[in-house]
Amino acid sequence: xxxxxxxxxxxxxxxxxxxxxxxxxxxxxxxxxxxxxxxxxxxxxxxxxxxxxxxxxxxxxx
Amino acid sequence: xxxxxxxxxxxxxxxxxxxxxxxxxxxxxxxxxxxxxxxxxxxxxxxxxxxxxxxxxxxxxxxxxxxxxxxxxxxxxxxxxxxxxxxxxxxxxxxxxxxxxxxxxxxxxxxxxxxxxxxxxxxxxxxxxxxxxxxxxxxxxxxxxxxxxxxxxxxxxxxxxxxxxxxxxxxxxxxxxxxxxxxxxxxxxxxxxxxxxxxxxxxxxxxxxxxxxxxxxxxxxxxxxxxxxxxxxxxxxxxxxxxxx
Numbered sequence: 001x002x003x004x005x006x007x008x009x010x011x012x013x014x015x016x017x018x019x020x021x022x023x024x025x026x027x028x029x030x031x032x033x034x035x036x037x038x039x040x041x042x043x044x045x046x047x048x049x050x051x052x053x054x055x056x057x058x059x060x061x062x
Numbered sequence: 063x064x065x066x067x068x069x070x071x072x073x074x075x076x077x078x079x080x081x082x083x084x085x086x087x088x089x090x091x092x093x094x095x096x097x098x099x100x101x102x103x104x105x106x107x108x109x110x111x112x113x114x115x116x117x118x119x120x121x122x123x124x125x126x127x128x129x130x131x132x133x134x135x136x137x138x139x140x141x142x143x144x145x146x147x148x149x150x151x152x153x154x155x156x157x158x159x160x161x162x163x164x165x166x167x168x169x170x171x172x173x174x175x176x177x178x179x180x181x182x183x184x185x186x187x188x189x190x191x192x193x194x195x196x197x198x199x200x201x202x203x204x205x206x207x208x209x210x211x212x213x214x215x216x217x218x219x220x221x222x223x224x225x226x227x228x229x230x231x232x233x234x235x236x237x238x239x240x241x242x243x244x245x246x247x248x249x250x251x252x253x254x255x256x257x258x259x260x261x262x263x264x265x266x267x268x269x270x271x272x273x274x275x276x277x278x279x280x281x282x283x284x285x286x287x288x289x290x291x292x293x294x295x296x297x298x299x300x301x302x303x304x305x306x307x
Contacts, residue, residue, distance in 0.1 A: 006178055012114035013103075016178075020118045020172040024125070027164055028276065034065065035280055039287045044296045046305050053300075 073150050073289045074298050080282040087279035094272035102265035115179045122172040125165045129197060130232050132162035136286040138227040140222035152218035153292065155225060157285035158206055161277050163201035170194060181245060189238040190246035192291070193231060200228040214292060218250055261281075 007017040102120040109116040138156040143151035172190065174184040176252050187193065204221050211217035232242075239248045250258055251266075258266075292298050300306075 005178075013117075015175075016114055016117050018104075019175045020121050023169050023171060025120050031161065031164055031280060035283045035287070038285065039290075041223060042287045042290045043304060044291055046299060047307070049294055050300050050305060061126075 063242050064228060071148060073153070073293055076150055077286055077302075078288050080286050084279050084282050084286075087275045087282070091272050091275035093278060094268055094275060097250060098265055098268035098272050101261060101268060106261040106265050112180060115176060118172050118176040120168060120248065120269045122176060122267045123266060124273040125168040125172060125195065127270060128273050129162055129166035129169050129194070130235055132158050132277060133163060133197060133201070134227075134229060134232055136162060137225040140218075140225040142216055144222040144226070149292070150289075152215075152222065153285050154281070154287045155222065156218070157281045157288055159201055159204045159208070160284070161280055162204065163198060165273070166194060166198040166201055166276070188237065188246050189242040189244045193235040193238050196231055197228075200224070200231060203226070219285060 070079055098120065102117055106117070106120075108114055136155045139151045139155040139158065142148060143155060170191070173194075177186075178184050204224055207224055208217045208221040211220055238244060241245055249262070250256055256263065290299060
């Protein structure tokens with residue numbers, strides 16, 4: 001802990017940049033990736049349901 | 063020509079509108095983040111008392127403001143959904159919660175990082191810090207409660223009640239530095255003026271705008287997935303070009 005105290009006072013900008021901004025940007029990147037993944041999965045599910053509906057309709061007609 | 067705003071409160075219309083708006087908000091957010099970081103790290107001068115550590119404020123303050131405002135907006139949408147039984151309101155409340163929780167987390171994390179060199183501790187049970195932690199728990203409670211109920215409409219109603227009751231915490235966070243004798247400093251920027259250096263103000267407000275635009279973009283993107291999920295049995299969803307692919 002004492003070594004961390006000394007390090008942060010010797011390298012304040014590195015501490016500020018990596019400790020707060022890099023972490024915040026990483027959190028934003030993870031959130032964007034999760035939102036994109038969710039959309040991809042949801043679209044796949046909706047397409048599957050639509051195709052299943054089409055198949056059932058085709059079989060009904062046949 | 064009068065614009066019919068109620069038209070955009072229907073998921074069918076809002077889905078397309080949100081899709082068109084997302085790139086604009088996302089692109090503007092990225093540009094403003096870059097400008098804000100440049101001003102914050104290269105233009106704003108070193109603080110006489112706090113040295114370089116004060117630069118954490120350019121992300122800490124916007125994240126704290128966003129965490130509180132997003133909660134109020136989420137509670138507002140939840141209340142609208144509860145009162146008028148509008149589908150989109152509940153979807154918007156559900157979409158806002160994860161982003162609000164992440165901003166509360168960033169606020170607490172960056173606050174701890176600033177507290178260590180300035181106060182000598184990562185954490186203390188100060189009124190401002192504790193009420194912000196409760197805000198994070200309220201967001202997590204909203205998300206968990208909504209996820210624990212299978213029927214979406216019942217989940218909306220239960221989570222809405224929690225959101226509305228929890229909104230009492232927001233003024234407590236804001237006024238905590240006035241009501242109690244806290245270690246956390248009061249507002250530096252007031253309606254009566256500020257003693258902040260102009261470059262510091264520019265960095266702070268640019269980062270605040272960037273955070274707002276980012277939050278809007280990501281919430282709109284998330285609500286589009288929620289609309290797709292909830293309206294999946296409707297014909298308009300089946301007719302969407304991205305679904306037909």
